[in-house]
Amino acid sequence: MSAKGEKTRESILNASYGLFARKGFKQVTMKDVCEVTNMSRGGLYSHFSSTGQLFEALLERMTEKDAMDFREQMENKIPAVVILDDVFQRMENEMKNPQDSLSMAMYEYAEIVNSDVMERLNKISEKKWKQLLLYGIENGEFQNVNVDGIVNTILYSYQGVRMWSRIISMKPKVFHSITENIKTQLLGGAQR
Amino acid sequence: MSAKGEKTRESILNASYGLFARKGFKQVTMKDVCEVTNMSRGGLYSHFSSTGQLFEALLERMTEKDAMDFREQMENKIPAVVILDDVFQRMENEMKNPQDSLSMAMYEYAEIVNSDVMERLNKISEKKWKQLLLYGIENGEFQNVNVDGIVNTILYSYQGVRMWSRIISMKPKVFHSITENIKTQLLGGAQR
Numbered sequence: 066m067s068a069k070g071e072k073t074r075e076s077i078l079n080a081s082y083g084l085f086a087r088k089g090f091k092q093v094t095m096k097d098v099c100e101v102t103n104m105s106r107g108g109l110y111s112h113f114s115s116t117g118q119l120f121e122a123l124l125e126r127m128t129e130k131d132a133m134d135f136r137e138q139m140e141n142k143i144p145a146v147v148i149l150d151d152v153f154q155r156m157e158n159e160m161k162n163p164q165d166s167l168s169m170a171m172y173e174y175a176e177i178v179n180s181d182v183m184e185r186l187n188k189i190s191e192k193k194w195k196q197l198l199l200y201g202i203e204n205g206e207f208q209n210v211n212v213d214g215i216v217n218t219i220l221y222s223y224q225g226v227r228m229w230s231r232i233i234s235m236k237p238k239v240f241h242s243i244t245e246n247i248k249t250q251l252l253g254g255a256q257r
Numbered sequence: 258m259s260a261k262g263e264k265t266r267e268s269i270l271n272a273s274y275g276l277f278a279r280k281g282f283k284q285v286t287m288k289d290v291c292e293v294t295n296m297s298r299g300g301l302y303s304h305f306s307s308t309g310q311l312f313e314a315l316l317e318r319m320t321e322k323d324a325m326d327f328r329e330q331m332e333n334k335i336p337a338v339v340i341l342d343d344v345f346q347r348m349e350n351e352m353k354n355p356q357d358s359l360s361m362a363m364y365e366y367a368e369i370v371n372s373d374v375m376e377r378l379n380k381i382s383e384k385k386w387k388q389l390l391l392y393g394i395e396n397g398e399f400q401n402v403n404v405d406g407i408v409n410t411i412l413y414s415y416q417g418v419r420m421w422s423r424i425i426s427m428k429p430k431v432f433h434s435i436t437e438n439i440k441t442q443l444l445g446g447a448q449r
Contacts, residue, residue, distance in 0.1 A: 168420075172361070175424040184425045214438030217431050221417030222410055228360075228420055229413065232367040233376045239409050246406030250442065 074112050077102050078123050086165050090120060090173040120174055121182045124167070128186040132193040145201030146252065153244040156223055160240045163230035187220075194219055201251065208253040215247060266304050269294050270315050278357050282312060282365040312366055313374045316359070320378040324385040337393030338444065345436040348415055352432045355422035379412075386411055393443065400445040407439060 066074065080101045084093050093116050099109050113119040138148045159165065175183050194216040201207035226240045258266065272293045276285050285308050291301050305311040330340045351357065367375050386408040393399035418432045 169364070172364075172420065172424060187421075187425055211434070211438050211441065213430075214434040214441075217418075217434050218410060218414055218438055221421065221431075221435065222414040223417065224421055225413030225415065225417030226409075228364065229379075229416055232364060233379055238405075239413075242403070242406040242409045243413065246403050246410055246442075249403065249406075250438075
């Protein structure tokens, strides 16, 4: 794809994010996407043939970007604890904006569309976290913890808080207490 | 309410559980409830005036029953670790049946209805878990852990797995790895 095409594609993904966060998946139409992107139908269809294709591309970009960030930081020998603090901080910040969550859209998408995209992206996230924990353990920064248990705790407590912050009013300290508890396990600090 | 009325009410709640689990909240009508309960419209309305009232009663009954079970076990001086194993086992069993989850219905209900029911029930669950952990700590069975952190980890990783088990195929070992990790923290077993 040309640089210009790539740029247009990016701007479509950026603009449609809010649509899916706000409306879920089912209620978003290609017409909505045309509106938020200020594009003609023809212009939009030359990039994406359906909201499903667009939504998958959006999820893939997010997941791959995150995984790449981790990889780069590890390659640059950034301490595991710095990478961890950084990502926990970002996750805690996301929690402040429940309206930006794609949870609902992902859920609806999975109910409607028979696709392995969620499985695939979930595996990428799992792998990313596993690598960070193993990197920290090898460095001697992290305790020799049960890696699978902690990775699953991080992934699913994040999803649980993200979802529930749209159901009840959720204080930032809720997710913070979870990340602090995980840090205690990883760093082997005195139990409080 | 008469004993017979109470019994009918219970059987309505039991029968409608599956409806909400399967269809979410929005798509369930009082007519659906009449069908699954084999009741007339008049009969049903003498117990519940709307699907909202019925759904709230269902959630309340579940939450209060769980909290009462915990309280009784503690009053009977059952060891905290036995209570914990028992409830983790039940949670793990629930995970085997993603189709029985009310997550989706709760989510939809919260989006549509302005009610404090979710906040209230969430507080009951939080309190129940807090009491169990404090009971175990006082007994000397559990380590002196960060109670809020662990309670939130339990509540939200449960919700996250419950939700995601409807999005991807989830092996039982995923939630098991989370409960094992929490047990390691509580019992202070050697880190693996």
